[in-house]
Amino acid sequence: MRTELPVLDVGVVRERADAARNRVRVLAAAERLFAERGVPGVTMDDVAAAAGVGKGTLYRRFGDKGGLAMALLDEQERELQQQMLTGPAPLGPGLGAVGPAAGSGAGPGPGAGAGAGAGPGLRGPGAAPADRLAAFVAAYLRFLDRALDLVLLSETSTPGARFRTGAHGFWRQHCRLLLQGAGVPDAGIGADVLLAALSAEQVRHWLRDDAIPLADLSTRLVGLARTLATPATPTP
Numbered sequence: 001m002r003t004e005l006p007v008l009d010v011g012v013v014r015e016r017a018d019a020a021r022n023r024v025r026v027l028a029a030a031e032r033l034f035a036e037r038g039v040p041g042v043t044m045d046d047v048a049a050a051a052g053v054g055k056g057t058l059y060r061r062f063g064d065k066g067g068l069a070m071a072l073l074d075e076q077e078r079e080l081q082q083q084m085l086t087g088p089a090p091l092g093p094g095l096g097a098v099g100p101a102a103g104s105g106a107g108p109g110p111g112a113g114a115g116a117g118a119g120p121g122l123r124g125p126g127a128a129p130a131d132r133l134a135a136f137v138a139a140y141l142r143f144l145d146r147a148l149d150l151v152l153l154s155e156t157s158t159p160g161a162r163f164r165t166g167a168h169g170f171w172r173q174h175c176r177l178l179l180q181g182a183g184v185p186d187a188g189i190g191a192d193v194l195l196a197a198l199s200a201e202q203v204r205h206w207l208r209d210d211a212i213p214l215a216d217l218s219t220r221l222v223g224l225a226r227t228l229a230t231p232a233t234p235t236p
Contacts, residue, residue: 023061025052025053026048026051026058026062027068027071028051029047029050030042030050030072031072033046033047039149039150039153043065044059044064044065064158066154066156066161067157069153069157070154070165073147073151077143077167080139080140081170083139084136084139089127089131090127090128090132090135091136091139092132093132094127128182129180129182130182130226132178133178133179133194133225133226133228134222134225134229136175136178136225137194137198137218137224137225138218140198141214141217144203145207145214148203148204151200152200152204154200155200156200156201168195171195172188172191172195175191175194175195176188176191178229179228179229182229184228184229184230190228194225197221197224203217
């Protein structure tokens with residue numbers, strides 16, 4: 001039995017193609033303006049003018065400057081997430097690992113990390129959970145150093161914005177599974193504690209207000225990660 005597939009109207013196809021082109025133009029313009037003037041010095045009107053699109057188009061597609069920041073960060077976050085899922089140890093699980101494709105709205109599957117932390121994309125040769133957690137902290141700080149103002153905007157544009165992003169859910173799931181793999185009780189709380197220290201607002205305060213060098217901050221937070229990944233010895 002043949003199934004007739006619906007045929008899209010040519011106008012609909014053209015509209016979607018135009019929307020895709022506009023998105024590319026907007027993101028390219030925003031990236032250039034943010035690099036030239038800094039994130040605080042750029043308005044949505046500036047981006048619309050530079051991209052050659054209407055203000056209404058820009059606001060409908062991205063909502064506000066925080067949404068624009070999240071869209072710009074998406075590709076950079078995907079690269080880091082892919083390294084975490086399938087890359088070499090210690091950030092990734094090592095050779096032969098299998099992991100799902102990463103993205104800002106994706107995270108490890110519900111079955112990942114079952115048991116003692118084994119599972120697709122989580123455990124591999126020579127990749128102990130504590131080492132992987134430490135490597136994540138160091139890599140995430142390098143990512144923040146490159147895109148701090150953008151991440152800060154995406155996390156603080158509205159109350160609780162940080163916790164609603166797919167990226168935050170991904171980082172939390174990754175840290176929680178690694179802490180579980182290390183045998184840590186209350187792994188979810190441990191992941192939240194570590195990610196609170198890695199919030200853009202907190203890291204910005206340490207780097208810019210307290211003037212802590214990035215290398216020193218990385219050493220301290222890597223130490224925190226290793227401490228969190230070490231289960232407490234039961235009292236006799």
